[in-house]
Amino acid sequence: MNILEIVRFALRGLTTNKLRTTLTTLGIAIGVASVIILIAVGNGSSKQIQASIDKLGTNTITINSTRGGFGRRAAAAGTSSKPLTVSDAVALSSPVNAPDIKQAAPITSASGTCTVGTSSTTPGTFYGTWPSWFEASNTTIQKGSYFTNDDVVQGRHVAIIGATTASDLFGTDNPIGQTMRCSGIPFTIIGLSSVKGTTGFSDGDSLVVAPLTAVQRSLTGYNNLSSIVVEAKSAKVQDLAQTEINTIMDAQHRIKNVNKRDYRTLNQASLLATSNSNSSVFTVLLGVVAAISLLVGGIGITNIMLVTVIERTREIGIRKAIGAPKAAILSQFLIEATILSLVGGGIGVIMGYIGSHFKIIGIQPIIVPSSVFLAFGVSVLIGLFFGGYPASRAASLRPIEALRYE
Amino acid sequence: MESTQPVIDVRGAVKRYGEGDASIFALAGVDLQINAGEYVAIMGPSGSGKSTLMNIIGALDIMTKGKYFLDGIEINSMDESALAVVRGRKIGFIFQSFNLIARTTAVANVELPMAYQGIKKDERRKRALKALEVVGLADRVNHEPTELSGGQQQRVAVARALATRPALLLADEPTGALDSKSTADLLDLFDQINAAGRTVVVITHEDDVAARAKRVVRMRDGTIISDTLNKGRVA
Numbered sequence: 001m002n003i004l005e006i007v008r009f010a011l012r013g014l015t016t017n018k019l020r021t022t023l024t025t026l027g028i029a030i031g032v033a034s035v036i037i038l039i040a041v042g043n044g045s046s047k048q049i050q051a052s053i054d055k056l057g058t059n060t061i062t063i064n065s066t067r068g069g070f071g072r073r074a075a076a077a078g079t080s081s082k083p084l085t086v087s088d089a090v091a092l093s094s095p096v097n098a099p100d101i102k103q104a105a106p107i108t109s110a111s112g113t114c115t116v117g118t119s120s121t122t123p124g125t126f127y128g129t130w131p132s133w134f135e136a137s138n139t140t141i142q143k144g145s146y147f148t149n150d151d152v153v154q155g156r157h158v159a160i161i162g163a164t165t166a167s168d169l170f171g172t173d174n175p176i177g178q179t180m181r182c183s184g185i186p187f188t189i190i191g192l193s194s195v196k197g198t199t200g201f202s203d204g205d206s207l208v209v210a211p212l213t214a215v216q217r218s219l220t221g222y223n224n225l226s227s228i229v230v231e232a233k234s235a236k237v238q239d240l241a242q243t244e245i246n247t248i249m250d251a252q253h254r255i256k257n258v259n260k261r262d263y264r265t266l267n268q269a270s271l272l273a274t275s276n277s278n279s280s281v282f283t284v285l286l287g288v289v290a291a292i293s294l295l296v297g298g299i300g301i302t303n304i305m306l307v308t309v310i311e312r313t314r315e316i317g318i319r320k321a322i323g324a325p326k327a328a329i330l331s332q333f334l335i336e337a338t339i340l341s342l343v344g345g346g347i348g349v350i351m352g353y354i355g356s357h358f359k360i361i362g363i364q365p366i367i368v369p370s371s372v373f374l375a376f377g378v379s380v381l382i383g384l385f386f387g388g389y390p391a392s393r394a395a396s397l398r399p400i401e402a403l404r405y406e
Numbered sequence: 407m408e409s410t411q412p413v414i415d416v417r418g419a420v421k422r423y424g425e426g427d428a429s430i431f432a433l434a435g436v437d438l439q440i441n442a443g444e445y446v447a448i449m450g451p452s453g454s455g456k457s458t459l460m461n462i463i464g465a466l467d468i469m470t471k472g473k474y475f476l477d478g479i480e481i482n483s484m485d486e487s488a489l490a491v492v493r494g495r496k497i498g499f500i501f502q503s504f505n506l507i508a509r510t511t512a513v514a515n516v517e518l519p520m521a522y523q524g525i526k527k528d529e530r531r532k533r534a535l536k537a538l539e540v541v542g543l544a545d546r547v548n549h550e551p552t553e554l555s556g557g558q559q560q561r562v563a564v565a566r567a568l569a570t571r572p573a574l575l576l577a578d579e580p581t582g583a584l585d586s587k588s589t590a591d592l593l594d595l596f597d598q599i600n601a602a603g604r605t606v607v608v609i610t611h612e613d614d615v616a617a618r619a620k621r622v623v624r625m626r627d628g629t630i631i632s633d634t635l636n637k638g639r640v641a
Contacts, residue, residue: 005521016509318505321466322519322566323494325487396486399493400466403505 006328010335024304025344028379031297032348033355035290035375040356040365042286047366049278059102059235060136061242062266063088063228063249081262082253084225086212089130091248092230098244100237101230105133106212109226110219112183114169114208121168123161124206126182128215129229134160136231139209144176144191147211155213159187162207163195182208185218242267294375298382305337305386309394310405316394317402329395330388337387341380349376411478413574413605414440414463419472421458421628432458433469434628442573445600445639446607447619455628457578460609464499464576465492477573494523498567502579504559506551506566512538513547516566523570530569537565541595557588564595575599577608581615593618 014021065084084106091097092104108128113120127133131146147158159180166175166189175189187210196204216222232241245265246258255261316329349372356365394402421433432455440446450456461467462474465481474481476496484492493499506515513534520530538547541561551559560580567575577596581589597618600606608619616622620639624632 002524009521012510012514314505315507318507319518319522320490321464321493321499321501321505322522323490323492323570324522325490327487328522398467400461403466403501 006331007335009332013336024340027300027304028341028344029348029351031300032345032375032379033351035294036352036371037355037365038286038290039371040367041360041363042283043368044366045363046283059232061230063263065263083223084228088252089228091252097248100233100241100244102233103132103136104228104230105130105136106225107227108212108215108220110215114180114182116169116180119169121165123165123208124203126208128210128212130212133229136229140194141191142194146191152211152213155217156211157187157214158190159208159210160191160193161189162193162205164203164205165207166192183219294378301382302386306390309390313394313402313405317399320399326395330392333391334388337383341383345376345379412439412441413477415475417473419469422470431628436630442605443603444605445620447616448609448623449616450625454625456609456625460576460578464497465489494519496573498572498575500563500567500577500580502582504563506559506562509550511548511550512562515562516569519570533569537569541565557584560592575604575606579609
């Protein structure tokens with residue numbers, strides 16, 4: 001009895017019951033594919049969160065005033081508290097005192113409705129700032145041009161608008177060169193910013209950005225900066241930049257007790273770290289889901305394999321009664337299980353790869369190579385064990401016991 | 407022809423099912439010798455132990471106590487792989503329920519025991535076709551069991567048992583599931599096989615089947631109660 005003969009028996013065993021073979025293969029394939037796709041979705045969504053955070057700019061630190069403005073909070077902050085001023089921004093831009101800061105941009109935040117003819121929109125973000133803001137906030141222009149330092153000095157009424165604002169006001173028309181009125185003040189549109197997308201509830205493209213002086217003079221007043229955006233030279237020196245900011249700001253605002261600062265800083269790096277830990281929690285969660293589906297898939301494979309062998313106990317009895325050695329029967333069933341597991345697992349991997357090309361609930365799955373090996377390996381091992389073990393037990397029965405099995 | 411050594415030599419065979427008080431003796435000490443070339447019918451009502459005896463003779467089951475020599479070799483002490491060789495080469499077994507492998511053609515079924523013995527493909531195909539011709543199924547070789555009548559299936563089983571050229575042909579109620587025409591055909595076949603010099607042992611509870619044998623052994627409650635030569639059949 002040579003091995004080729006046994007392989008032939010195994011193949012005949014598989015082809016004589018095509019339905020059973022197909023269903024078993026399908027069961028294994030679906031188990032493998034679902035694990036691969038689930039982990040790919042988890043990986044894809046974590047990559048997607050990462051990418052949208054990268055878009056915000058990772059080297060930026062935002063300084064906000066803690067002066068409440070009016071009422072109790074203003075009183076609590078103490079009489080010594082000062083608003084953020086343009087001179088703060090100028091001090092932060094000093095290459096001597098702040099060697100690790102690339103640039104700083106003061107921001108005044110206006111509100112109001114912008115109109116062109118009968119169209120109107122209320123921009124989610126309406127900033128007056130310096131040209132350095134664009135780089136610090138990772139905002140680029142897809143059409144037109146940025147405003148310049150000269151525009152700031154002259155207080156020119158020019159503006160960059162986002163895609164949502166542009167479509168609200170002009171539809172599909174080219175907005176460049178047109179004039180809109182925001183709270184009654186005219187601004188000439190000179191640039192259209194690149195699409196940022198939506199993060200959470202805020203539409204990053206509902207945006208109007210104009211020179212600081214123009215907005216201050218006509219809308220917000222001179223003593224009311226809402227924040228200062230600081231860009232560190234690189235992500236590495238962010239901590240140094242943070243220290244420099246504190247030193248300069250403490251000096252500017254004459255703060256002696258660091259616990260009574262009238263400003264606070266928001267570090268994008270710490271935001272990134274938080275979101276990284278969030279996405280790793282997400283990945284672990286999906287890993288658990290995948291492990292459960294692997295387990296369920298494994299139980300499915302176990303079931304099918306057990307039933308397949310038990311159903312053929314009588315056949316094993318017949319084969320033994322006519323002189324089949326135990327080794328020949330065991331080899332046949334092991335080869336059958338191997339073929340089923342390998343083919344099923346292989347199809348599952350292909351299905352996983354194909355399935356990962358489609359967006360699932362808005363997430364583009366990205367395959368994790370180790371998950372492919374894990375899913376394939378576990379399924380094949382389960383298939384082999386639960387195909388082989390009951391077959392070995394059946395092959396060890398005395399022929400008459402196997403024959404009596406119904 | 408020498409008959410100093412019987413083909414089947416069972417001594418003091420005991421088969422007990424269960425333990426302690428609940429145990430049942432299927433065989434309660436059976437001695438039986440069958441010589442080469444004999445045609446023996448073992449008869450008895452159900453529960454008499456005749457099937458248990460047959461399974462032990464066919465090396466499909468083991469006895470609780472006693473000795474069994476097949477062709478002078480003691481079977482009890484053999485291991486599994488040696489038993490597989492004995493089942494394949496020395497014994498051809500025919501079952502009441504045919505026990506063909508489903509969804510497998512007649513010729514492939516007949517070839518199977520030869521395949522397990524390691525006989526080359528061409529040789530076993532030739533022998534399988536010859537055996538199917540002997541049982542009168544030359545025109546049904548590529549039919550699967552479900553496409554054959556009960557009588558035809560049993561003849562495939564006979565061909566499968568014969569193709570390995572065993573010393574011993576054992577049949578357990580071979581006609582139990584057959585109509586009278588098929589029964590007659592099968593019994594004629596057994597006569598031919600025995601006439602060709604092969605030892606045939608048939609279990610039955612039908613008198614007309616037993617009437618064809620040359621020796622009739624009757625059993626009851628796990629023991630042999632009579633062992634007679636069939637006068638009409640022994641020349």
